[in-house]
Amino acid sequence: MQKNLVICPVCRGPMGLEKGRFGLVYKCLNYPKCDVTHSATKNGTPLGFPSDARTRKARCELHDLMAKVWDYKNNDERAKMYSWLGQNSKYGHISMMSFGEIQQVMIKVNKLLAKKTQ
């Protein structure tokens, strides 16, 4: 099943492909000493960038924050959200953001949220 050898960017150990909550994910085989994960597409191609627990937590927070501005269940709203994210982030996807970029995008989302709730 595993086609790609993925090396953990933190401990340099190998990463194994597993089924996670949101599809396939590479997990560092040195877990629990190292908790880096890396999402993958359905055919096992690494997607986005490996992240540590701090970055993953920040991504979840950003996702929840953005859900207050755009209704993800509504297709139009979701399309608007992706278009906004495309203009306001390097890769247009939360799973590709570094911890630093998430902080910057969060500031912008908070501004939109403030406008929306005025």
Ligand SMILES: [Zn+2]
């Ligand atoms: Zn590791």
